[in-house]
Amino acid sequence: MALLADRNSQLLVDGKLVAGSAGTFTTVNPATEEVLGTAADADAADMGAAIEAARRAFDDTDWSRNTELRVRCLRQLRQAMQEHIEDLRELTIAEVGAPKMLTSGGQLEGPVDDLSFCADTAESYAWNTDLGHATPQGIPTNRTIAREAVGVVGAITPWNFPHQINLAKIGPALAAGNTLVLKPAPDTPWCAAVLGELITEHTDFPAGVINIVTSSDHAVGALLSKDPRVDMVSFTGSTATGRSVMTDAAATIKKVFLELGGKSAFLVLDDADLAGACSMAAFTAAMHAGQGCAITTRLVVPRASYDEAVEAAAATMAGLKPGDPTSKRTICGPVISARQRDRVQSYLDLAIEEGGRFACGGGRPADQPKGFFIEPTVIAGLDNDARVAREEIFGPVLTVIAHDGDDDAVRIANDSPYGLSGTVFSGDPERAAAVAARLRVGTVNVNGGVWYAADAPFGGYKQSGVGREMGVAGFEEYTEIKVIATMA
Numbered sequence: 278m279a280l281l282a283d284r285n286s287q288l289l290v291d292g293k294l295v296a297g298s299a300g301t302f303t304t305v306n307p308a309t310e311e312v313l314g315t316a317a318d319a320d321a322a323d324m325g326a327a328i329e330a331a332r333r334a335f336d337d338t339d340w341s342r343n344t345e346l347r348v349r350c351l352r353q354l355r356q357a358m359q360e361h362i363e364d365l366r367e368l369t370i371a372e373v374g375a376p377k378m379l380t381s382g383g384q385l386e387g388p389v390d391d392l393s394f395c396a397d398t399a400e401s402y403a404w405n406t407d408l409g410h411a412t413p414q415g416i417p418t419n420r421t422i423a424r425e426a427v428g429v430v431g432a433i434t435p436w437n438f439p440h441q442i443n444l445a446k447i448g449p450a451l452a453a454g455n456t457l458v459l460k461p462a463p464d465t466p467w468c469a470a471v472l473g474e475l476i477t478e479h480t481d482f483p484a485g486v487i488n489i490v491t492s493s494d495h496a497v498g499a500l501l502s503k504d505p506r507v508d509m510v511s512f513t514g515s516t517a518t519g520r521s522v523m524t525d526a527a528a529t530i531k532k533v534f535l536e537l538g539g540k541s542a543f544l545v546l547d548d549a550d551l552a553g554a555c556s557m558a559a560f561t562a563a564m565h566a567g568q569g570c571a572i573t574t575r576l577v578v579p580r581a582s583y584d585e586a587v588e589a590a591a592a593t594m595a596g597l598k599p600g601d602p603t604s605k606r607t608i609c610g611p612v613i614s615a616r617q618r619d620r621v622q623s624y625l626d627l628a629i630e631e632g633g634r635f636a637c638g639g640g641r642p643a644d645q646p647k648g649f650f651i652e653p654t655v656i657a658g659l660d661n662d663a664r665v666a667r668e669e670i671f672g673p674v675l676t677v678i679a680h681d682g683d684d685d686a687v688r689i690a691n692d693s694p695y696g697l698s699g700t701v702f703s704g705d706p707e708r709a710a711a712v713a714a715r716l717r718v719g720t721v722n723v724n725g726g727v728w729y730a731a732d733a734p735f736g737g738y739k740q741s742g743v744g745r746e747m748g749v750a751g752f753e754e755y756t757e758i759k760v761i762a763t764m765a
């Protein structure tokens with residue numbers, strides 16, 4: 278790897294690459310269990326310095342008002358990432374265990390490319406809107422609505438799609454004129470720290486505008502939710518941690534943006550191509566070892582075709598053996614850590630305790646003694662009340678549930694604490710659209726349509742989150758609204 282050549286990444290604080298005051302921690306290749314190297318381990322004082330730098334850069338420079346500078350810096354970052362894309366690909370596959378084929382899309386190239394959407398939005402955005410003349414309370418007044426940056430943003434991110442999630446916060450937050458402190462997951466520090474190297478070497482970002490603080494200690498990240506100098510916290514991760522972030526942010530009434538977990542449903546109506554739909558559901562659930570918040574992990578099929586559906590899903594899943602993520606044929610790589618593998622295994626054990634059965638998979642692959650691999654697994658014989666049908670497993674696991682018609686399918690899909698995404702397959706587009714309209718989720722795939730795009734807002738209903746990431750809506754999350762009323 279040309280980047281991080283000394284295999285020891287640093288923090289980016291106030292425009293400088295610096296060591297962590299708590300020393301270093303290791304980052305591990307989940308496919309081989311080999312230690313790749315170390316990352317700087319920040320303590321509370323390092324985080325305090327990063328927040329202070331972001332605060333100063335927001336309060337004392339023209340960053341928030343200098344759209345031309347912001348656009349230039351974001352374009353420079355995109356170009357630097359593109360020029361180093363093969364090094365970044367190698368790093369991402371090694372640190373995340375991301376299958377190589379996904380690095381051409383959502384794991385790397387897609388989010389890098391999407392930085393141009395953020396720059397373009399900043400350029401074309403109507404920062405000021407004339408609300409026109411009026412005489413409120415009899416006083417002649419000209420009114421303008423101004424959009425402005427919120428201030429200092431604390432961004433806290435998980436390990437499953439680190440570039441996508443880091444850049445989907447950095448891009449719009451900086452484009453909108455905020456300054457930022459990024460605290461990535463301790464499992465994938467290098468995917469974030471490498472941005473510090475590229476930013477200092479290849480961009481004009483002023484000191485303090487973006488700070489990157491890696492730490493092995495979750496409490497260091499929690500300071501972003503608590504510190505009064507931070508105006509907004511933007512978090513992606515589990516619903517349990519999102520709840521802590523929201524609680525911590527309450528003391529200072531920070532703006533809170535949350536992208537959380539999911540337990541999304543793939544609905545197959547009785548007029549759909551059953552085998553084709555079930556095969557697609559199985560393929561999706563095995564991708565990146567199921568470590569995607571919006572993956573549809575409940576396959577909801579007509580009761581009369583239940584056995585056939587289970588068989589079709591299992592036939593596909595059994596063919597997707599977990600393997601080496603550096604191979605361009607691999608769909609299902611490892612999960613991120615031994616802890617995560619054990620967590621997935623505990624859910625597989627629970628499925629049997631709850632009365633379910635495995636139509637394929639069910640544990641660790643016998644031929645993979647090294648690496649955090651789990652066999653793609655189809656669970657059959659349970660209904661939507663089972664814990665494995667209600668709780669997020671975050672592994673390559675698909676639970677097949679029977680429905681008794683469209684109303685029942687909608688009921689099952691919505692019978693979840695989550696509301697992130699969903700899929701509907703039907704031979705009748707109008708019928709599919711009617712079902713899609715009744716789902717309480719933020720994104721719906723109908724008959725294979727793709728909702729993931731730079732201009733499409735992404736996020737969840739219910740306990741899947743608050744707010745939307747990406748698109749113009751995602752950009753506006755990082756703005757405040759000010760009305761200026763001038764007596765005419």
Ligand code: NAD
Binds near residue numbers: 442463498502516519
């Ligand atoms: P996690 O919630 O354990 O950790 C996420 C981040 O929060 C990490 O950086 C971690 O260090 C930090 N953190 C932990 N405790 C904290 C606290 N008390 N205060 C502040 N920060 C804290 O999640 P994870 O295990 O890294 O990621 C997997 C989860 O993320 C899954 O539940 C998945 O569904 C969810 N996720 C959601 C989306 C989405 O967009 N909705 C995207 C990806 C992942």
